[in-house]
Amino acid sequence: MPLKERISHIDEVRSWQGSIRLEGVYTAGVAGERWLRGLQEGRIYGTRCPRCRYTYVPARLFCERCFGHLDEATWVEVGPQGTLTSWTRVHVALDGQRLSPPRCIGLVRLDGADALLVHDLLEDGTPLRVGLRVEAVFRPPAERVGSIRDLAYFRPVP
Amino acid sequence: MAGRRVAIVGAGMTKFVRRALETGPELAWEAASKALESCEMTLDQVDAVVLGSAPDAFDGVHMKVEYLSPGAGAWGKPTIRGYVGGGTGVFAAIQGWYHIASGMFDTALVVCEEKMSSCHPHPQAAFNYIFDHTTERPLGPNLLWIFALEMNAYMTKYGLTKRDIALVAVKNKRNAAAHPAAQLGDPNITVEDVLNSEVLAWPVQRLDVSPVTDGAVAVVMAADHVARRVTNRPVWVEGVGWSLDTQYWTNRDLSYPTYVEEAARKAYAMAGIREPRKEIHIVEPYDPFDYKELHHLEGLLLADRGKAAELVALGIANRDGAMPVTPSGGLLGVGNPIAAAGLMKVAELFWQLRGEAGPRQVPGQPKRGLAQAWGDLMQVGTVIILGI
Amino acid sequence: MERWVYPTTGLKQEDLEEARVCMTRAPLRGEYAWDAGVAVGRFLAELKAGRLVGRRCRVCRRVMVPPRMFCEQCFRPTDEWVPLQDTGTVLTFSVCTVAWDMRRLEVPEVPAVIAIDGASPGMGILHKLGEVGRTVDEILDRVHIGLRVQAVWKPPRRREGAITDILYFRPVGA
Numbered sequence A: 001m002p003l004k005e006r007i008s009h010i011d012e013v014r015s016w017q018g019s020i021r022l023e024g025v026y027t028a029g030v031a032g033e034r035w036l037r038g039l040q041e042g043r044i045y046g047t048r049c050p051r052c053r054y055t056y057v058p059a060r061l062f063c064e065r066c067f068g069h070l071d072e073a074t075w076v077e078v079g080p081q082g083t084l085t086s087w088t089r090v091h092v093a094l095d096g097q098r099l100s101p102p103r104c105i106g107l108v109r110l111d112g113a114d115a116l117l118v119h120d121l122l123e124d125g126t127p128l129r130v131g132l133r134v135e136a137v138f139r140p141p142a143e144r145v146g147s148i149r150d151l152a153y154f155r156p157v158p
Numbered sequence B: 001m002a003g004r005r006v007a008i009v010g011a012g013m014t015k016f017v018r019r020a021l022e023t024g025p026e027l028a029w030e031a032a033s034k035a036l037e038s039c040e041m042t043l044d045q046v047d048a049v050v051l052g053s054a055p056d057a058f059d060g061v062h063m064k065v066e067y068l069s070p071g072a073g074a075w076g077k078p079t080i081r082g083y084v085g086g087g088t089g090v091f092a093a094i095q096g097w098y099h100i101a102s103g104m105f106d107t108a109l110v111v112c113e114e115k116m117s118s119c120h121p122h123p124q125a126a127f128n129y130i131f132d133h134t135t136e137r138p139l140g141p142n143l144l145w146i147f148a149l150e151m152n153a154y155m156t157k158y159g160l161t162k163r164d165i166a167l168v169a170v171k172n173k174r175n176a177a178a179h180p181a182a183q184l185g186d187p188n189i190t191v192e193d194v195l196n197s198e199v200l201a202w203p204v205q206r207l208d209v210s211p212v213t214d215g216a217v218a219v220v221m222a223a224d225h226v227a228r229r230v231t232n233r234p235v236w237v238e239g240v241g242w243s244l245d246t247q248y249w250t251n252r253d254l255s256y257p258t259y260v261e262e263a264a265r266k267a268y269a270m271a272g273i274r275e276p277r278k279e280i281h282i283v284e285p286y287d288p289f290d291y292k293e294l295h296h297l298e299g300l301l302l303a304d305r306g307k308a309a310e311l312v313a314l315g316i317a318n319r320d321g322a323m324p325v326t327p328s329g330g331l332l333g334v335g336n337p338i339a340a341a342g343l344m345k346v347a348e349l350f351w352q353l354r355g356e357a358g359p360r361q362v363p364g365q366p367k368r369g370l371a372q373a374w375g376d377l378m379q380v381g382t383v384i385i386l387g388i
Numbered sequence C: 001m002e003r004w005v006y007p008t009t010g011l012k013q014e015d016l017e018e019a020r021v022c023m024t025r026a027p028l029r030g031e032y033a034w035d036a037g038v039a040v041g042r043f044l045a046e047l048k049a050g051r052l053v054g055r056r057c058r059v060c061r062r063v064m065v066p067p068r069m070f071c072e073q074c075f076r077p078t079d080e081w082v083p084l085q086d087t088g089t090v091l092t093f094s095v096c097t098v099a100w101d102m103r104r105l106e107v108p109e110v111p112a113v114i115a116i117d118g119a120s121p122g123m124g125i126l127h128k129l130g131e132v133g134r135t136v137d138e139i140l141d142r143v144h145i146g147l148r149v150q151a152v153w154k155p156p157r158r159r160e161g162a163i164t165d166i167l168y169f170r171p172v173g174a
């Protein structure tokens, strides 16, 4: 917290205010590009390292465990159902404002994957618990743009 | 020599481009996997990882090295990030050296990455935040100011002309035409092209400046006993040095890089070099701007003060000259992905000293080379001397 | 060595403009209030009063500006405040035609490092020069390293205790 917010006689303290004005424009990368195009088609892919038998989601270009290239042959479809491995309910926004209603975030191990995917979790009244079966819900095809948001949220499997 | 003997045994890099589709970790992996492949090593033979990358703001990712680490082979390994701005690329190799020289590790994978294209509206904007927030930033500065101010101080002190300095850009961009990873190689560029390019911050013009670049470079370093097993042509680290000047840059003599001299003297002493102008056969000084190459040659004691431009004008600094300077093509020609650019210079020495530089090969079987980088608020010098 | 160069996938500007590849845009928005600190806090207060001040280290005898409460060479506290003149000498300058985001400027700016009279030799601050012309050629005609300059202050009631309380430095006698 800057000093000026901690004291009552603000005139006695000299501070200089400023902002950092930058914008990040991120490309998704070689694997990320293809992975997002998959979401656009309503499919979730992973890459499965044949040596380490570990399936990465989102898909990756290389295996960080053995450093091998994860080529064409390693792409596998995972999900769309999976298991909730953890979850949280967030009541405060980035700027400190209360969120109403709170936002629910889930950490999901998709069927066929080893890595976990974090995303919004729809609360439909089902009591949330680790181990709950959930499924991916996509936006309508016309609204998809090749973004992590093309996957709208996970919801409990009815 | 301090500690155990250490060699570079492999090197790899990505092509340098203005904007890569690859993410930072993907660029890092491309370079690192090529470096390992070049010496037929695998990740499980790597004991430690050294990662270098300049400001987080370029990639637009906070704690960038944690982000890059999978692509640098850091999974489950002792990993360190050194950061000295533009000096980082050479400093990363120095860190690789002391990891091994200390006896702590037998091998290290040294990876430098920069993805500058993520930063909008222009990567230069990220440099606004190096200026003092209270006494400088309210003036609305930009990065070009400090280079232009330094270049003018240097030119004026020694009576150098723009033409004297533009010859560096011509030499380096021509050299880069023979580099397979180069972004801006141009075999036909002339000094008029440089002098007629757009004025950005006088005396700095467009072609005096290195480009914005995405890219990564990696080298594999090993202790003596491992190096000899891996390759019959290890390239030894003979000397290292680094030094930092005051952060109060407006209180310095901008016409001479004292901190580079301090770093060079340490490296020469360690390498047992008494006459650097005779004993260094290839120089890769840091050249983000053309005048910086001259500035650094003087700081490295490889030219008298104010006289480095003569080495270029007389062809002594050409690839086939008596003291080849920046045979790679440098930052001006190959490109300037900040930290990766410094390590590119180290990789160039590795290839040159092994006789593997192809069309860029410096003739006469050079035995010893020096790479230097510079950065922070124009205040750090990092130097490494390699030999076979 | 060509074998050890990975053929990175280069993109063109059009690939982004025409959204041929997926992109995520995110502003890095940080708002800060930087405390000026002890030495620069006083420096700013003096600027508001229309004065420049430095700090002396009695060991190395340097009078430093910008002022600091410690001497980074002797690594000890500095000892006293020293009033400085608002005149000085241009140590180096540039004629800058682009802004921080690389937009062209209509009238170039002239940043300069100015050694302030009363401080030790070579002790400069970053500021801008004014009243020196409106084009690169005009400015290069009028400005040189070694030029004597004087601060042009904001009127007292518009000062706020900032480095910009000095509008710019102009040639002495201009």
Ligand SMILES: [Zn+2]
Pocket: A049, A050, A051, A052, A053, A063, A064, A065, A066, A067, A068
């Ligand atoms: Zn694997």
Ligand SMILES: [Zn+2]
Pocket: C057, C058, C059, C060, C061, C062, C071, C072, C073, C074, C075
């Ligand atoms: Zn002192």
